[in-house]
Amino acid sequence: MKTQSLHNQLVEWRHDLHMHPQLSFEEEYAAAKVSTLLKEFGIEVHSGIARTGVVGILKKGNSSKSIGIRADMDALPIHETNKFSYKSKFDNRMHACGHDGHTTMLLGAAKYLSEKGNFNGTVYFIFQPDEENTFGARTMIDEGLFDKFNIDEVYAMHNIPNMEIGTFGTRNGAITASENLFEIEIKTKGGHAALPHMGVDAITVGSQIAVALQSIVSRKLNPADNGIVSITEFITDGKKNVLPGMVKMTGDARALSKETNEKIASKMLQIVEGICNAHGVNGSVKYETACPVTFNSKNQTESATKAAVSLLGSDKCNGNIEPRLFSEDFSVMANEKPGCFVLMGNGTSEQHSRPLHADNYDFNDELLVIGSSYWTELVEQQLK
Template sequence: MSEMTAWRRHFHSHPELGFQEQKTAARVADLLENFGVETHRGIGGTGVIGILKRGKSDRSIGLRADMDALPIHETSIRDYRSVTDGVMHACGHDGHTAMLLGAAQTLARGGGFDGTVVFIFQPNEEHGLGAQAMIRDGLFERFDVQSVYGMHNLPGLPVGQFATCTGPITASESLFEIAISARGGHAAMPHMSVDAITVGAELVGSLQTIVSRKLDPGQNGVVSVTGFTADGGRNILPGNAVLTGDARALTPAATRAIEQRMRQITDGICAAHGVTATVSFDTCFSATINAPGPTASAVHAAISVVGEDAVDAACAPKLFSEDFAHFAAARPSCFILAGNGTEGANGQPLHSSDYDFSDDLLPVGAGFWVSLVRRGMSP
């Protein structure tokens, strides 16, 4: 516990953004080597892989933790707050890394399994690029990973509780941009122009009907316009406007439906006003899909650590996104959520400037990893 807390707080104090995790990766690799774990550096840029073999079985399991931080200025006054201005661990990746290191140390010292554990320390989860980088760098060709597991802390859920489900567990994320080309003019003579703001405002309202009126109610989805810019002035009606936003869905079919309806609505409103628009729709995160077998294994491991009453094996899917989805698409997998607490900094939303990972979760999460390995590859 004391070692994991020290590691976690060191990582918290020295956060690094995606693909810049040089010092974090070096410390992770050094610790793994000190534990006696075979270590591979520079996988997918700044990723680290640890290999621990015991016995003669050809069974294998992959355990993943993410290492990157966020471009957020930390507002806490804790003595281990970020020393890098404008960068902080606001999502708990410092804790994820420390828990997996704790599990690696325990398994290296105590064994208790027959097979191979592949410890995956991933860079750049926040922008959805790290998992693909590691896969392109031969992660699954160079290292035998028969199934892979990921864990994320969840503020609002008490420490000592777990939640997961079979099927979709986190949503896809698609970023969209709608660029409107209208006809600017004098604010006193609107009849001689086509105001891009008027067209854009109509689009903002109509896009909300995609989920409320055009998506199957059985399919979850979110469409949010998060930016609206135009080139108007003090007495100038804008001729150009750009809407940007974010769409979430739990299935590829729902994602396709959202994109199709967005393009139809844009075409229809623009045609009605005699203007044109271009729509870009980029799915940067796919939905994370949990496989039945690994999910059952994760549930049993969690129960062995915290008891049956503290494990929700059929939780509602979450509409945030997770880069682990790329691992889940490549190998049978399970992504599980672990309670981070309900009060104070531990209960603040992820990506908040005053959020903090709960040190009380460290032994719970590390214990889960150890139990998953020993139960899944018992001698």
């Protein structure tokens, strides 16, 4: 593979980033490292976009064609339990989603392309803050990412645990779900636990709503339309001998289409209003989309798959992979420019099949050469 000679350096960079995780919009260490290395490669650097975002520009030849490749840099507020030498140096800060690896792969591609790249056009290396809270891409765009830089198309990658190393997947259309946050609040006349008939038990009302919400996916959606409704918090103001007068439920809904999302929101409101009316209490629903569906463009999906087949072979590539119900704020970039989000296997060993966001997750160093070589393959293919 094209970046094989960079393997040791890539591992060193990745381990250093893993030891110095920082949260969303606080990625000063990664941003400084990225900027320093890009300058060493002779790449034009623009920093401070969305606080810690960095864009590197590499132009060769005289073509006006361009491509943007995005890597995320932020870590998570998780305490790492791994014991290896490069574990996080900070309590409750961890690269538990592989963004250290994503950043390193793009750095490897930048180094190779600056030294040996055979292309005609401009490459924009986009190092993005805050993917986890889903504001990073939008903030970079709001601060001029696509106004200042003439980017024709955009691509991004994510590692997938328990997917064979050296395998690739993408699909045309929806590849990752929207994330939709909801808050349900019920207000009742509370009372003494020994006199339930003199009040209305908000927990009983809330519990009925919590159970009924699960019928949205199982009975209100077409089984072919993927959706999830999860209540993640159930909060009351009660005490052991007091019936609470308030229940607040918060949660997360996922959908792969605007239509499915609208149906979930509509049915949720119907359920809350219906059950609250039956008990004679007040209920409210707040429902907002935090991150839209990631839609891959047809031409870019074909190009991304073609590059993967060239690098890995057709038997290792799936151009019509099943969509995933996690969310990804690259979706915002792909709504602005033709784009494609691709998946690469992190491996199936015990260490590398641990789920994303687990406190013992680790990015697979074997993927560093594969991913960086993939980006070089894609750039040289698209900018012939």
